[in-house]
Amino acid sequence: MNSKGNIGRSHRNPLVGRTSELEMLRQLLFVPQRGAKARLQRNASAIPLDTLRKPQCMVLIGEAGIGKTRLAEETSREAQQRGWAVAWSRSYAQESTIPYRLWIEILRSLISNDPWQKQELHKHPLLLARLAALLPELYMLLPDDESPIRQSSEQEQQSLWEAILELFKLSIERTPLLVVLDDLQWADSSSCELLAYLVRRLSNFPIVFLGTCREIELVPKHPLRPLMAHMQREHTITTLQIQPLTDAAINTLIAGIQLPEHVVQDIREQAAGNPFFAEELAYSYSVASPSTNEHTAQPARKKSSSLPHSIAAALDQRMSKLSRDCQQLLGNAAILGGSFEFSLIRSMEINNSASDEDTVLDLLDEALQSGVLTEEGRGARVNYHFWQPLLVSHLYDGLSATRRALLHRRAADILRQSYANREAEGGRHHHPSPCCRRSRTTTNRSLCNNSRRSRLRSLGLPRSRTLLSHRYRKCSIGPGGLPAHHCP
Ligand SMILES: Nc1ncnc2c1ncn2[C@@H]1O[C@H](COP(=O)(O)OP(=O)(O)O)[C@@H](O)[C@H]1O
Ligand SMILES: [Mg+2]
Structure with missing residues (x-):
């Protein structure tokens, strides 16, 4: 959990474009603060299905390099400035078979970064014992006489989910929380199911879930597909399709690297609004032709073989x-x-x-x-x-x-x-x-x-x-x- 530190990558160009996307993300951060007040007033513990409610989970969807993570980083900074805690996790293609992989880092950070939280957990040995199924280091905190709980696997899953829910409730008691789940397309199925459970159960609590996803890489049977469709019907999730940047935004993005106009135009055409491709092409040009001269300048890629490795790898x-x-x-x-x-x-x-x-x-x-x-x-x-x-x-x-x-x-x-x-x-x-x-x-x-x-x-x-x-x-x-x- 990160309430003060730096969020995301440190070497960045200034953000360009994305005014309306940022506005929508700002709106998302308003929801639970209002919701938290309402919850206190009504002292409600469970919120019934309500088609008027505003989703507290948003998934940014788009191709690789279009700027999903960047928007999540910007939102995290904004949340921090408003005094929110932020917890990040990222899925990796190589780890997509490990159960609950997406949540382990988040749970760990919720516990270890907040001394108050740790003290509170000491008062709940049963909760600790259940969470220890995912975080073995918690066994150290358990009283010696605490014996393992015997349950069927379905009961075990239910108890684990409830324990995780309790942990989140404890965490947001004092500070609102933004949970960022990057690259959901590689999340394992138990992580996806837990996401749906938490989003549903924490509705109207001061918490927001922000995911990013390359929809195109979701295999047809990926568990996220039916889950997202179901959550959309419940009004617990909303998606935001991230569109290519405009030509003007790409111009601004690469303006820091002084390039001749015809090279800029070439980069614009080749990148087709993708900021990652534009940055990489501009960088590779600047490395290949450090002294830029309008007359001697070569096109962005003199030879086909000069396609930057990062772009070739993405393709x-x-x-x-x-x-x-x-x-x-x-x-x-x-x-x-x-x-x-x-x-x-x-x-x-x-x-x-x-x-x-x-x-x-x-x-x-x-x-x-x-x-x-x-x-x-x-x-x-x-x-x-x-x-x-x-x-x-x-x-x-x-x-x-x-x-x-x-x-x-x-x-x-x-x-x-x-x-x-x-x-x-x-x-x-x-x-x-x-x-x-x-x-x-x-x-x-x-x-x-x-x-x-x-x-x-x-x-x-x-x-x-x-x-x-x-x-x-x-x-x-x-x-x-x-x-x-x-x-x-
Ligand atoms: N609107 C933007 N303004 C400036 N740079 C951007 C913007 N969107 C993305 N970038 C940059 O483009 C690169 C790829 O963006 P990233 O968010 O990692 O893409 P994605 O997560 O969609 O794969 C990063 O270096 C990021 O900082
Ligand atoms: Mg990303």
Whole structure:
């Protein structure tokens, strides 16, 4: 438990954006103070289901690096300034099978950081004995004649939960408490169930639970899914989806590293609102080119291989959730740029191996479910977009030179054939060019950027030298699978 010390990481950029998120988090801290007064007035011990009550548990949801932990850190500081105690815990992927792992640190800190609390516990040997099941060091505090309690495993669980509840009630008797549970996607199932129990039982007490979660990494059977749905129905939990930062916020975030405008623009495009990616790209640029000069400056990543390790690791971690076949399909699709049509990837895959249309669809579904791709459109004209521009570069880099050459040739053949067919049809009917149709129907940045870059190129003006545009200049297929010369 931390009532004065530093919260979270020490090396930080100043917070940018997030005004409305912080406001919502501030509101969350108001609830139990009001609730505590009401509880004292009514002397109520259990609160009935009340659809009007304000949840005292919030889960911040979003992709890795989007700023969930940072918001939890900011909220913790704010809580401390208001005189709250703060208890933090974090789940790790490697520890997700250890029962109650998420709570052990919190319980330990509740007991050890508050001498008053320890004294109080001495008066409750039964409570100590039950908590000792999770915190063995408490056996030392038990009177010698205290014998172990024999119970069925269900009773044991109930007694443990009740003991933990009592401990929390003791802790918040004098100071309101913020409990932060970072990276809930890796929490074990008993920890998740205990969270739901505590949130329900401590409703209207001066306590707030703040979780962070990469929803996309919650496996379909993760216990948190049904629990959160149930708690939402009970009005005991609320979720806040953390959106990408705006371009202006990313500019401010990396303004401390004096970078030329075209590099800043490149970073903005590549990071797509993710502050972690933006920080890492800016840092790697500043290390690679310490003396910044507008004329000699290189783009944010001169070569694909210069993708910072931290970013590559985050992208690999995301890809590792997918089957090998799906990873291979996405690697092949990276040849086509940030987005591609179903018909195009299907033709490439069918030529490529024994995979039939259904298999390609299944693999695309797998990528959609994992959030690596998003889809847009209907019927035969479905467009798939990669979740992150950097992922496209990363996957492309993962292909061997021979494979790249082969896939480029295959894509070029398919496109040539497809345009020949369309032109033959165009003689009979007038259609807008496929590229125009696409740029009207898609919101994908890389397509729009491709059109913009191509326009600048045709006017002989300089453009941002991003990896993809550089790459497609060579092979004459624009990101999105269109020959660059077809763009307006
Ligand atoms: N709004 C923001 N302003 C400034 N820096 C931010 C902001 N959001 C995140 N960051 C920084 O980006 C990095 C990743 O954020 P983090 O909170 O760890 O992401 P997540 O927990 O969602 O994976 C951290 O260095 C953090 O300080
Ligand atoms: Mg985090």
